[in-house]
Amino acid sequence: MVNFELNGAHVSFEAPATMTLLDMLRVELGVTSVKKGCEQGECGACTVLIDGYPMTSCIILAPQVEGRHVCTIDGLAENPLMKELREAFMENGAVQCGFCTPGILLSAYALLRDNKRPSEEEVKTAIEGNICRCTGYVAIIESILDAAERIAPD
Amino acid sequence: MEYDRILSDLLNRDEYLVVGKKTVRLDALDKLLGKARFTSDYIPKNTMTVKVVRSTMPHALIKRVDTSTALMVPGVVTILTAKDVPGENEIGYALPEQPFLNDKKVHYVGDPIALVCAIDETTAQEAMEAVVVEYEPLPAVFDIDAALAEGAPIIHKENNVAVKTKIRKGDIAKGWKDSDVVVEDTYWSPYQEHMCLEPEAAYAVPDGVGKVTIIACMQSPHLVREKVARVLGWKLNQVRVIQALTGGAFGKKDDTGPLISGYAALAAIKTGKPAAYIMDRSEVLSVTPKRFPVRFKYRSGADGKGKLTAVEVEITLEVGAYANRAPFWLWRQTAHACGPYEVPNVAVDGRAVYTNKVYGGSYRGFGNLALHFAAEQQVDKLAYELDMDPVDFRMKNILRIGSRTTCDQLLDNSVGIDKCLAGVAAASDWAKHREPVRIGTKIRGWGVGCAYHGNSTSRSTPDWSAASLMIHGDGSLTYRTAICEIGQGSPFGHAKIVAEIIGCNLDSIKIEQPDTDSTPDSKPTHGSRGLMMGGTAAADAAIKLRERIIRVASNMLDCPEAHVELRDSQAYNRKKPSVKIPFAEIVEEMHIRGENPASYGFYTSPRRFFDVDTGLGYNYAVYTFAASVAEVEVDTETGQVEVTKIWPAMDVGKVIDPLMVDGQIHGAISQGIGFAIMENLQLKDGVVTTTGFKDYIIPSALDTPEIDDTIVVEEPYKHAAFGAKGVGEPSIISIVPAVVNAIHHATGLRFSTIPITPDRMHKALKEAGKK
The missing domain is CATH 3.10.20.30 (Beta-grasp domain)
Structure with missing residues (x-):
């Protein structure tokens, strides 16, 4: 058990x-x-x-x-950080087929929870283990950086 | 019908409501919440599992299949072989040489022989290992030269040539006479695996007597229906096919959809039980179709003024065990052989050759990725031979309105490649980057690639599409298309076209998943036709419904039809905008007045033709054009190539949504870079040995280059809704040549094959004495 x-x-x-x-x-x-x-x-x-x-x-x-x-x-449906990530993913067009999306959101969430203002390289490293074949990662990386900006503006 | 003008006249708006604007996809939220359902998410626990017993021999006669021991494994429901196929035991796409289940001969390691149906995965696996297949081995061939050699073992037919193609344009002998420089080379473009994140899955449920319902990942539910009905010996209306959201496809699932659906459906009707067939990753890599490998022998000439004079190409396509899409793939390569340039004298000869290996199939770019890898290096070489700038040389020869293509098709509309090329040259400061730059152990270089890709079918095969639209009592709408959502968002593009024409709120439209019992046949989601053809059928349905809404609204508003404006799911009188009627009230009135609230859209592409003997004619409905500049850094110590920046441009006809255009372009850049420098499918004695993400390496987030803003050129296609052309495939084609030309610029080395891995680069640098 x-x-x-x-x-x-x-x-x-x-x-x-x-x-x-x-x-x-x-x-x-x-x-x-x-x-x-x-x-x-x-x-x-x-x-x-x-x-x-x-x-x-x-x-x-x-x-x-x-x-x-x-x-x-x-x-994490109601989690404020996850909500920001979702918004950013929608606005940046970071969702295509959607098969990798839940996994990527979880990796991104764990990153932003511990590191409020990650660099682009840190974002890339955090999602390195999540393969996406549709988006070329660009919109995903932008979305994670955007969400960080929304949570902890300069 | 010249749709681009019809629509702008009809709508009479200063600015479009949603077309051309960034909008949030209707399917995004479900996907972000993890609530979007893919095939395997529909399969209940304890569903009967289907597994496929596959050939372990590359080429052999089947002497005996013994399932008796396997049938005794507790938990096995049944084991099906060719003799259990009630209809035709045939699943080939273009040629009838591919058995659904093999009983006489196997043609590659992975050929299906039997279907094991069992209560669970473990039992099915155990039974599968207990099936005895006795073979009489035949000599096998693993490359095109061996297959073409005299006395080679015959795979399907004598000389192992599945199909041939030919183009004869102008006078090739005169072309060589007019040439001041001639460059020749042989290129090899290998397999590429799609690596869709979602492995293939199909679920079939018997539905009373003589009906089966299939849920699966695919690219054309109606093709799946046709192929499955043939295997079952049933009528089309006895097979119901539902496309579940599909986790990446890129062409692969156009080929695998019918196979996996057939396995699950046959198991379901033979046992009377719901059946599930799910591939694991290694099965996907080992047995499913890949990008066709191909060899090009090129000879290209130009005169001293920098005008192309002649192109001669010999194409040898390796099809593997079955021809599958080869006739269309090879034809596309043949018809695009000169690249996006005007060449007066052309000779192309193509042949598709069988080998005993995993077979080729549809993959984004459909032949044109490999073709441009070769053709664009030829053009680059000519420019260097003539001591001309590669961009200037291309510009001198590029297709324009009034030009004639490789197959002598006159281009009379929608040609924006010159603007694409000029755009990327300006954006990348091309003229300033004419010398490679050394930075420590690295050398930075810049390269350019151009591309064109015919939209819709090859070989002038007639093409048409259909869609349906229904407005409900509350003003909400249901839209149906069999163009599949496979990540690209085409159906959402259709919804935007509908919303623009009907004037309804975008979120008032529900896009149904394709279901052959209710969705019209829109033809497949391939050939860059999903938006261009499918979206125009959507426009046709929307225009018909709009006419009825306007008719009723003009009466209710008491104003001429020309004064009715539809917007925000309401009808206004343009002259008195304060008076408005919500769609719900109009729909009620439509019913009373006998105006049909449902409409069926249908669109047929203009008739095309070509001459079989010369290959000349009106071959493609329209072409999408693209150009890219790549910046690379080559580490001369390690041989590592890094693509550091891409400047992309594309003539898309008309942007329906800039986010979707960028989404396609960014994804294609990643897949293109993967193919150019990373992805390396390995086979040994015909067996795929790279069977997972750990040995078939594709780009991760860390391999993402900087990508400049897309230069979007809009030269509308006159026969499509709003003038939109296909984006998904053309987006990848210019990437590979831009990267290889940049590598040449950095190192002076030409690579006639890809991927340019560190090993390959290291060796080449060493041989050239540059290390």
Whole structure:
């Protein structure tokens, strides 16, 4: 039995030892905002926050989150920082197919939470593990810098 | 119909309401909240899993398929082979040589043989390994020369040539006589993997007797319906295909959509159970179609004044195990062979050659990316030979109104390549960058690339599109198109066209997901036709509905029709703007007066033609043009190439949304840079060995160059709504040549193949004694 917190709510789930966190979230708990892109820990589409830090849930086993806090984009719908990120992504046209979007938002959120005014290089580094094949990253990087500006204006 | 003028006359507005303006996409919020649903998000837990038993041999006869042991694995529902295919066992796109499930012969490692249906993934995997396939191996060929050699093993037909193409324009012998300089080279453009973030997924549900519903990622639900119905031996109306939001496609899912839907559908109707087929990343990389590899032998000439005189090209396209899109791909390369320049004397010969490798398929640029990689280096070389500036040389020869293309098509409208080229030259301070700059171990250089890309179908295949629009009692609207949302936002572009014509609020339109039971056949989302063709069908539907709204509104407002203005989902009298009627009231009145609140839009592209013997004719409806300048830095110690800046320009006809134009251009720059210097699909004995993101490296955020503001040229296409042309494919074509020409400028080295990896660069520098 794995006991952990998912988006602020306590979850107990009988997870087989070999089940990935990604499969537990998507298949067993119905959290489909977490995407399966590679199952190799390389594309970042399955990014979740574990105790606040972005991790790829496809290479973490479900029992490993015992006692941890797991956060997906669903848990941040009302979060003010996430709202700013969403606004910026919409206005800059940073959303295309949308498959990488939840993962990128979580990486961006973790960056801006800890670093109010990141440089462009810091933004690029923060989302380096999140592959996007549609946008060429330009609008995404601009959006994250924009959101930072909105939260902590000069 | 000359839509660009019809619409501006009809709307009679000083400024458009939404067309040409930045707007937030209607699908953005769902995607940002993680609520947008892709295929695998629809599949319930415990759905029967389908897995495909694939050939482990590159070329072999199938002697026996034994499923008896596999069927005994607990949890296996059934295993399907070719004998279970009720309809035609055929899934080829252009040529009928591709079995849906192979039972006689396999043509590459990955050819499908059987479908294992089981209660879960683990069981399916176990059963799959227990299926015994006995082969009689045949000699295999892994490159085009081996396939063309005398006595080569025959893959499908004698001499392994799937299809040939030809162009004869002017007098090539005279062309060489008129040439003062001639440059020759052979180029090789390799496979490229699309690397869509979403792996292929299909979900099929049996729906009573004689009907199946499919939800899958794809680019053309009606093509999927046609192919699946053929395999099942059913009528088109027995197969319902719904396109789920698709997580990247770039051409790939135009080819995989019918295959994966067929696997899930056959499993569902044979077992009577819902069935799910989901590929994993390594399966995507190993077995699904890639950008076709191709070899070009080029010979190009120019006279002393800098005018192109002759171009002769031999194209050898490697198609892999099946021709798939090759006839159209090869034709597109043939028809664009000179690049966006006027050349009086042209000879092109193309052939598409089978090998026992993963086959080629649709990919953004459809042949033109590779073609321009070669053609644009030829042009650059001629400029250097003549000691002319590469931009000036191009400008002397560039296509303009009144020019004739490679296949002698007269261009009489919508040609903006000269403005694109002049634009990027000015923006990048081209004239100031004529000498490479050394900075420590690095050398910085600048290169230019031009491109053109015919919109819509090749080979003069007739093209048309359809759309439907319905206004409801509260004034909200439902819009239906089978042009798929695959990331590019085309359907949203249609919605903007509708909103502009109807005068409704943009957010009052709901775009339905394509569903063959209710959505008209708009033809596929490919060929840069999604907005150009699909959007014009949307305009047709909107114009018809607008006429009825105006008729009723003029009566309700008691003013002539010409005085009615539609805006903000209300009708106004232009002369008395204080009087207005909301759409909801007009719709009620429409019903009472017998004015149909639904409309069907249909648009057919002008008839085209070409002569098979010479390849000449009116080949493409219209061309989109692009030019880019690239700045690169080459590290002479490590061989690492970094693309530091791109200046892009494109003649898009008319911008429907600048954010979407930029979105396509920025994404294409990244994919183009990936292809030019990073992405390196490896095969050994016909087996793909780079099977994931860790060994098939594509650009990350850290590989993003600085990108200058897009120079947008608007030379409207007279037959499309607002004059808009396709952007998605042309955006990538000029990037690769700009980068390779910049690398040459920096290093003096010409690369006849890509990617220009650090290894390759290091070796070339060493050989040239530049290190």
